[in-house]
Amino acid sequence: MVAQGCDAEAAARGGDIPHDHLFKVTGLSSNNLQKLAQDAAPVVSDFEAAIAATQYGRFNVLLLACSLPAFWSAVSVTSSVSYIFTRAKCDMDLSLLDMGTVTAITYAGMIMSAMIWGFLSDTLGRRYIMVWGFLGAGVLEVAAALSQSFAMLLVTRFFCGFLFNGPFAVLLSYIAELHRTEHRARALLLTSMFYTLANTTLPLLAWAFLTHPEWDVELFGGQIVIHAWNLFLLATALMPLLSGAAFVFLPESPKFLMSRGRNDEAMAVFRGIYSMNTGRPGEEYPIEKLHSERAGELAGGLAALRGGGAQLAPLFRAPHACWLLLLCGIHVGCMFGSNTLRLWYPQLAAMIGNHVDESLCSAIAPDATPPLPADWEGEGEPCQPIDTDMVTYLQSVIVGSGSILTYGIGGMLVNKCGKKLVTAVCCWVAAALIMTMPVLGAGAFSVVALVTAALAFTSLSGAALSSIPVDLFPTDLRVMALAIYLMTGRMGTILGTVAFPALMDFGCYPPFIAISGVLIVCGAACLLLPNTTLKRME
Template sequence: MVVSKSDVEAESQKEQIPHEHLFKVTGLSSSNLEKLAQDVAAATPADFETAIAATGYGRFNICLMLCTLPAFWSAVSVTSNVSYIFTRARCDMQLSLLDMGTVNAITYGGMISSAMIWGFLSDTLGRRRIMVWGFFFSGILEFCVSISQNFIMLLLTRFASGFLFNGPFAVLISYLAELHRTELRARVILLTSLFYTIANTTLPLLAWAILTKEWHFYIFGNSFVIHAWNLFLMATALVPLLTGLAFLCLPESPKFLMSRGRNEEALEVFKRIYTMNTGKPKSDFPVAVLVEEKSEQQARGVAALRGGWAQLAPLFRAPHVKWLVLLCTIHIGCMFGSNTLRLWYPQLAAMIGSNSNESLCAAIAPEATAPPDDESCQPIQTDMLTYLQSAIVGAGSVLTYGIGGVLVNRCGKKLVAGFSSVLSAVTIVMLPFLGTGAFTVVALVTTALALSSLCGASLSSITVDLFPTSLRVMALATFLMCGRVGTIMGTVAFPALMQYGCLPPFITIAAVLGTIGLACSIIPNTNLKKLE
């Protein structure tokens, strides 16, 4: 086809209409027309993803991450702080090894017992309210833990602390995801792994600063005593208290508000985030109307419960139920090994000593770990190097996530989960034979924990890929709950097995990790699988 010069000129004239002509036809200048186009676009209902993307990234997101740092620190503290006090509290409370394991496990028991309750409340009361009051009262309960004077009081307050803390922390993950646009969510969740590392590194340093002191304060005569370990627990209780106060400054999740039909409130939250990030007034926010996701009447009462059960029922039927059972069973074994070693390591490090060449088996022999009595019990003497070992073990996960991120993309999640679990089992088997000094034990434990953590992270990612969106949250909740069951089993079994010698506890953990490593071969391949 031949195009004449006149046709090109006519097309050019058609595209470039003079401003005067626009004004005569519409009565509006070009700038007014652009404003009209923007108004029309703003009047078009926007979904959540469009609205959160329009808020940008800036000061609000940075403030959000700064507020969540102490929340993740609290998560490590609530589950791990008692692991550091046993060197002193063992004599003060006449604790056996089984008592110590029970105290470590009872926090996870509280978490399991409240999992479903908090899931319902967070979807009913909102994210922010649960986090503010949950973290604040967790801090108060942790303070009650810190003034415990006997084993029963310590056990009951630890259970209550786990029961209450599980809610706000579980909500926190959803809250973070709901305040970032799609392409930033994965990075934000990855950043939280760094927060865990910071907590695992700094908690033993705080323990060193307080637990190495000979502090005893007598109140009401000799009936109420505050030791150094009580003060350590008090210090860790301040963090969830401050976290609850920090979340007072943050808004409700706009996604939650939209899901409840409260679009006007959600729009105000979007505008507030937009203003903080860009410095522009709220009136410049490019979205004026949000999509109606659900009416307030539909989102409440019995209808909400019926709709929720109808949505979750397929998770417990074929074909999903077999993969859920398999992944939960494997995760029980993974946490049986990983968390048992992590929670018992501070006590093992103190038994071995920082400058001793004594073997691990000599330090934890049955005669060396006999139950204490009032006359013969002596607190285990610790120094900076004892707690520095725990800090090194905690920091070891940095390499795990760095190397693991590369391996997962190249080798696949399934292979990485199985291979890292088997390697962790091999490393743990070598502990009784090669653990002939403090630094050798540190190296072996750091390697074992890094590998088992990589296995757990890979399993979590597989769970996300394997289940569709409508079932994903419940599948993850069940997956995590089963992991806590594994932690309870391991922390109680470990001291019980120690009564039979050095080899049984480590061989048992290695056997469990090796078995689940082989079981990973049954998991379906989810590499490059699109989310459903």
């Protein structure tokens, strides 16, 4: 009897306890006890829920503030040299081909480093690449600012582009990964307004330095001469250095940490952001447990690099490959239209400045050439620095500031109308404006107005387009995809700056018709993209 009782008790322990017994002991049914057990277990949350729980506040404002000098640097690293040629062409005996080569060499450096930086950032982390990449680019910009020869300027500008391309591509992904779905596209559009700020202030900075040729400083007995344009480049070099220093104080992307299996570190980042945004202790952060995106923490260093090739292979297979190809093709066309017009505008403004009462087409091919100085006795034409006044720079300021209104409108429409529709419409409107420039461009005022409006819409189209690959590709492929995306866009810039003067040989209309046609095709291609508006980040 004892053995039989023990066996019955053991069976009762090993099986389900009867409902009536549970009710007598606890006062609760088995269903209620099961519900309590589920409530006691921590709820597993994915990244979107975790980043949304941090709310929006001081951290997000700080992030955008730290990004401002980086976006300013993105303009100065490609455009600052175009301002110095009015003086540097005589100091370095530069030809037109030399000037074009210096302008293009920065983009060449960016193109050559795109794959390398994308691979490193998707395997080693966002913050590490941003800190050291921006600091390294700043140091090289300082070296470029001290250039005393064409060869030194050419080499340093190449490596400036080589180093700057990586951290800036990472920055776009980093900003997206630290904003929740509702704010992501708007945050990227807001940062695009920093381009407008840079395009507005860079001409003013150039005017402050380049209109003072007497600011020449001789060092080491005249072996090194620092001209006003050297000082201008030194001033622009401070921005990437400031960017690298600012990102030292920001955390690693929690989305990247989760993709690496480092959920404890990601949780610490989320709690820090929550505390800064709300002013409450991090312990009150409502998320208790994060979803495991990896079975375990992945290896770092060389082991991560060895595994990176297999990890990135899906980017070049369906379905990612076709979307990447389409996005890159559209970006080539957008940059062909936008940057060609932006980089050639100073030359167009100078031509129109000498032909105030004539149309743009008449000013593009002037008949007269400037006379030689009366006291010139040498062979050939003397090198004469181009004297610029404040009006020339103010025209560039107006053109650069034209995007402010369109960015504000775009920020309100992007979530309502969709990113691809905003991109397409802006491309078509810009194409219409550019196509009318040879007809309506009768004088400096009308050309400034048309160029300002066209660049405003092309800038908004580029900003809206840039937010699509951020949402379209998963975390472990995002920066590589963005790096390739930016690389192809810069190829469009190089193609446009070379094609524009070549098309001018066939007349006034061909270059503007070509740009308009490319933008029309890009707008139509945007309609083939998937809808990523308010899409959850993978």
